[in-house]
Amino acid sequence: MFLRHLDLTTALRPHLYDDETLLFVQDGVGLYEGKEKIPNYQNGHAYLTSHRVCYVDNNEPRKYSVAVDLKEIDRPEFYAGFLKSSAKITLFPKATKRWSVAIRSPVPKYASPSDGLLNATTTPPRSSPATPAPSSQVNATWICPICGLSNRVPPNFDPATANQHTPLPPCQACGVKPPLTTLSKAAIAAISNRPSASESSNLTSSSPATINPPIAGLCPRCTFQNHPSLNTCEVCGASLQQPSTPIERRFPSLAAAPARPESPGPTSTKTIIDDDTIETIKLSFRAGGERHFLERLRGALIQRKWLLQSAPPIPRPTGASSSPTNAQNNSGLNSPVEPTNRSNTPARTTVGIAGLEQRGAELRQNNQVVIGSAFEDLEALMTSAKEVIAMAEQFRKSSSGAGANTDGMSTEAQALLSDSASALGLATTKDMLGTGSAAENLYVTELSRNLAEFLTDDRRGVLRREGGIMSLVDLWAVFNRLRNGVELISPLDFEKAAVMWDTLHLPIRLRRFKSGLLVVQERSRTDEKTVASLLSWLRDGAHGRLEHLAGQGPPEFGRGVTAQEAAERFGWSLGVATEELEMAEEVGALCRDQSIDGVQFWENHFISTFDNADTRLGMTANLGASKV
Amino acid sequence: MDAALIARQGAVSPVPSSTFSTATTLKASTSSFSFPSPTSYPPFYTLQPNLTTRAKQLTYWSQLVVSYAQYHRLFKLSLSTPPPGLFNSPTLPRSLSPSDIRLLLDWMSEPANGSKIEWIPAASRITNSETCWVYWKSLGEWADELYAWVVEETGQKGAVLTVYELREGEQTKRCAWYGMDEDLLKKVLQVLVKRGKVQIFGQDEEAGVKFF
Structure with a gap:
């Protein structure tokens, strides 16, 4: 059985493949090989996904994280625990595993579900x-x-x-x-x-x-x-x-036969990763949750989601009359085409506008069938989820193409809407966690990791769009919106999760401004950097020195800016801009100028500039003059 | 440029012989006072919330007030009729607000900040004082200067001079305290009394001062 090295996300959770979904998370898990404990793998999270069982170490997640593909597992065995021995689940590998050596886990990809469909066309039926x-x-x-x-x-x-x-x-x-x-x-x-x-x-x-x-x-x-x-x-x-x-x-x-010619020779190497001599893997559940885990593991083993990855879609019920054209419809939908199907049907040779119209009509008819059957009941929706998502993608494309001139909907809202489909697999829900006293805490930490992933996801660029900083309330709104109204996060849980970033050493930090405003920032962005960028902006006198500012002080003082201008310049929200400017004032880098026009912020010349000899001379010149 | 400034200011003196308590004469000489560079810096006219920055700012303000008062030979500052130009920027549409002026003067009155001003107690206890002395020279300095002038420069040791003579006499025209408020001069003389170098007879204008 192979323990594979596990790719982790920025939030130190397993990188899920396309189509892979998270089923269960349990804290306080240790790994055994056979009867022996595996050193360094004794305290971590166990993630059960539709494809894998993953172990992520709590202390050194990047180093000690492994995964076992479910397809290599023959059966799990349960041991209920006795006295001080905690409950364990033993995973037995498939016997045939040794021979089909070249099974490789699919390479994780960031792609829209439609890509997965495209790939599916090349795989055998x-x-x-x-x-x-x-x-x-x-x-x-x-x-x-x-x-x-x-x-x-x-x-x-x-x-x-x-x-x-x-x-x-x-x-x-x-x-x-x-x-x-x-x-x-x-x-x-x-x-x-x-x-x-x-x-x-x-x-x-x-x-x-x-x-x-x-x-x-x-x-x-x-x-x-x-x-x-x-x-x-x-x-x-x-x-x-x-x-x-x-x-x-x-x-x-x-x-x-025990012969294993392909095993790497010296087994003295301590690494357990990719070591196929491992007979069984045991997960020891020290913090409970084993029954849920087992239950869902069994479910996942039965469902065999990994097979779906290369499988053609569920054959859809089609009317006898439309069956010959079905293959063509499929191609319009980016869904796999069975080559036999196409070769058997006499290709209809309608050309010109009539042909185009006919194709359009067929496409619409097919879409109708798919949507109709998908929403018939929940079961059907789940089985045809792939198609529905692909179709939604297609609708989005067409609507965004047409919406450029007619629709008043902002592009951002559209992006949000389109993102929502790919966000379906994002959430950790309370449902995935067991019950018990530790479950609540685990939920919060998982949510915290979720959020960090969400924020650092380059595809979305949530933080980048907000100038690298956004208020917690805004984030809450965006995040909940992406959950499509399902499994919404309560503000209380949300704040708890945000506070956890620090303790979990995630690349996001929560910052409290003087006024109590909570904002979310990347850890790498410090106050010093913000102040430096503000100052360089203010000193850049030539740029943006507007007419109404001209005459306000000699150029050697740079210029004054309002919070509004700073917000525009750095892409911050107004509240954040105000807070950042006041933070800079607090550290003495800026100072304010209050007038009828409002508050403007200037580079602080009190501390450094006026101390120079020139000013002193100006002062003493007056003193000297009056004495005469 | 500094040399030119000094030369220009030198040309203005001697100062007009009338007293400086009237605003009209002050206005005439405002133009010649060279304001220091902070006065063309807009934030100078807003009291800074940051305490470190504020301390610096108040120091500059204190310097400005003292040098302004010295240039214009201003001994007394009234909040109700502040000298024009002092709290307004010469180049910017900015001015220090009255409440900030009071805060500034309070700050200047503290011994830690040099006791550059002293509030003149108001008539009633309920209202705040509206006027203050501006000590561009401290009382001790004034006393030294006065004593040195009377005893060493003019050799009038043992002579009796009137307060009026000291303030507005022909001889004192070129002295720094020429035209000093009577009350302030009396405070200076009190310092000398305490040092045992002066004796005061009589009251008010007719009071005589004997230097030892």
Whole structure:
């Protein structure tokens, strides 16, 4: 079973893949391998998602965070706990796992759901539930620069995503870890050679009848014909992974064989990540919540959401008359097209305006069907969520295209509206947490992380739009609006969550101004930086020196600005601008000029400028003159 | 430029012989007073909320008031009829508000800030004082100067002079205290009395002062 390294968001929560949803969170969880505790993995959050079980350490989240893909889990086993021993859930890996080595978790992507649909078009239909592209890198080998032995590139190694933090397997002979570039080159070379190999493997998987034993033992590297029961080449040592599933079926005894040629040799390395020698993983629930976790884990194992990722949409009920045109409609919807379907139907050849009109009519009809069936009942809505979201996306595009000239709706509001669809998967709700005394606290911390993610999300740029600072109330409004009126956050919880940023060491901070106004800011933005930017703006006399300001004081004093001007200049809200200016005044960088026009802020020349000799001379000149 | 300023100011003197209590003469000489640079800085006319900044600001104001009073030989400041130009900016549409003026003078009256002014007690206890002495020289300095002039410069030790003589006599025309308010002069003389260098006979204008 593989414990994979886990990508974390800025808020130190697992990075969810497309289509992945968070199901449950539990604090106070430790990890066991077999019966042994795994050091450094003893106090953390357990996140159950539709695809994975994740462990995020409380103390060193970036270092000690791992995930197990649900698809590798055969079954969970529950242990209720006894006396001082806390309740545990044991995860047993699938036995076949050892053979289908090349399953890689999907690369996390930031993309609209429609992208996921696009990708789905290239995947095979559901009828063959083979895991996507096994044996893709079976032939990849790297030559050890020390001893010259050709080792196998580990199946989970992906040259596209690998970096210096990726754990590399040491050479099997000399135990020296290879440089990353060696491994990457080998993997890329293998991939570039792949097309022919993958083609053949597709052939074998899609049509079991064509499998013939001669291929089974043929070494892909040296073409030596090995015995079918061997899994490494006798001559060159290359692994013979090609005949994965069929062979297993044929030789069930092999599945139980302990041989693991592909395991990285020396297991002395302490890292547990990507170590497939781990037999079972145990989660110890020291703060309770195990029953909910188990219940939802079982649910997730049954639902198998990860399969959906590559699955075509649910076949929709269609009238007999419209079925031939269905394929064309699908393409309009960005949804997968089954090639067989298209080839079977005689393509309708209507051209010109009539053809366009007909296509439009078909599209509308199809949309009607989808919407109609989707809202029939809740179950249907959930199964066709993908399509509905895709359609919403499409509607948005068309409406924003048309809205440019007709609609009075502001672009910002439109952006909010469109964001709301992708925000569906964002929230941690109270529903995801167990009951108990600790649950409330956990809810607040999760909400706090949620908020931090929301704020640092570059796609939204919530903070950036507000000039890097926004009031807590504004944030509350925006955040709740994004929740689409579901699972709204109470102001009390919200404030609690905001206060938690500091204790959780998140990159956002809550700041209280003198007047009591609470604002949200990135941690990197300090008062000094704000003051510096204000001062440089004020000193920049040439810029924006308006007519009505001209004559107000000689230019050596810079210029005065109102809160309004500062708000416009820095993109702050008026209240924030006032507070920032007063903060700068408080530290002595600015001073105010109150007149009929209102309050203007100037650079503080009292402290430095008037102390210079010139002024003194001016004063003494008067003193001297009067004496005469 | 500073040299030019001084030269220009030098040309104005000698000061008019009439007293400085009337506003008309003050106005005539306002133009020649060179205001220090803070007066063309708008925030100078708003009392700063930041205490550090405010302390600096008040220091500059104190300097301005003292040098203004010295230039115009102003001994007494009245809040009801403040000298024109002092609390208004010469270049900006700004002025110090009356309440801020009072705050400034209160600040100046404190010993910690140099006791540059002293409130003249009001007639009744209920109302606040409206006038104050401006000490562009402290009472001690005035006393020293007066004594030095009488005893060393004019050699009148042991002679008896009238207060009027000291204030507006022909001989004192070139002295700094020429035209000083009678009450203020008496305060100065009181300082000398305490030092045992002066004896005062009689009352008011006819009072005689004997220097030892």
